[in-house]
Amino acid sequence: MKLNHLNLCVNNMSEAVTFFANIFGLELADQKGDAIAVMKDEVGFTLVLSRLATLGGEIPTYPEGFHVGFHVDTKEEVDQFCLRLMAAGLAGEESSPKSMRGGYTLYFKALDGILFEVTSFAV
Template identity: 65%
Template sequence: MNKIRVIDLNEATGLFRDLFDFELQERKGDVIAVMNDKEGFTLVLSCSAALEGVPTYPEGFHVGFYVDTKEEVDRFYDRLVGKKLIQPDQGPKNMRGGYTLYFKALDGILFEITSFA
């Protein structure tokens, strides 16, 4: 089980649902949400304001997703632009042997979407 601390639990559950197809399995008020993806990955989101204050992460921390094709990375990019979560000039790039898109959401958490195809 993996846990991410966020400031806004509603925003976080919406982002993981809408962009990454996670499903909400359980919610405990405004404090904790348990989500699962189609691969059996369990993600626990906790509202830092209710528990520990503003979340801090170590340098280099990010949430990464591998996808099968470059086209999937491009689809993520298009959805992010459509939701105004990323600027049009911040598109995917070929780097470190993959095709990668980085963006920040949920008050500064870095996300990565990469295909090695």
Template identity: 65%
Template sequence: MRLNHLNLCVGHLEEARDFFGKVFHFQLVDQKGDAVAVMKDEQEFTLVLSNPVAFGGELPVYPKDFHVGFYVETTEEVDRLCDRLEEAGLVKGERPKRIRDGYTLYFTALGGILFEVTCFIR
């Protein structure tokens, strides 16, 4: 079995679409106005970004430890991503650090969603 897709509710669809495209290299597959954007990554994972307000609903409040996590191959990739996020003003003062068996960067974006980027250290 393999995970097929994830629907992530966001408050600003365009901002989220641009963020996932620029930061994590997702490609836009389809978009329905300000309501839904469908994106895919290099491994064909489908990320659906939806704005529940466009459907008459409310934005969810994600639990404190909810996060979106990504794995990369090298510690250099984590550092480069951190540098790019700093330049874009998305990371302020956070730097990657060794946590358990990984080299990890945590940061928040898109209205407070926590993101993790980790390289496992072998």
């Protein structure tokens, strides 16, 4: 079985599309205004972005512990990813990767507080 897509609800569609294109290298395949965008990667995964509706003026948030994880092949890729985040102003020194649970992992928050993980299990 292979996971082929994920729908992620975001508060700001334009910001999310730019983020996933510039930071993760996904390509925009289709977009319906500010309501939905379909992005794809080079191995066939599809990320669907849907705009969250605000309820009573409050911006909905994901629950504690929710995160989106990406695996890369090497520790060097995690380090390079961290440098790319820092250059984009999305991470500081406190966001540096750490060895944990058998991998080398970087956690950071973006897009109104969504937690992201980039990990390599290469030793």
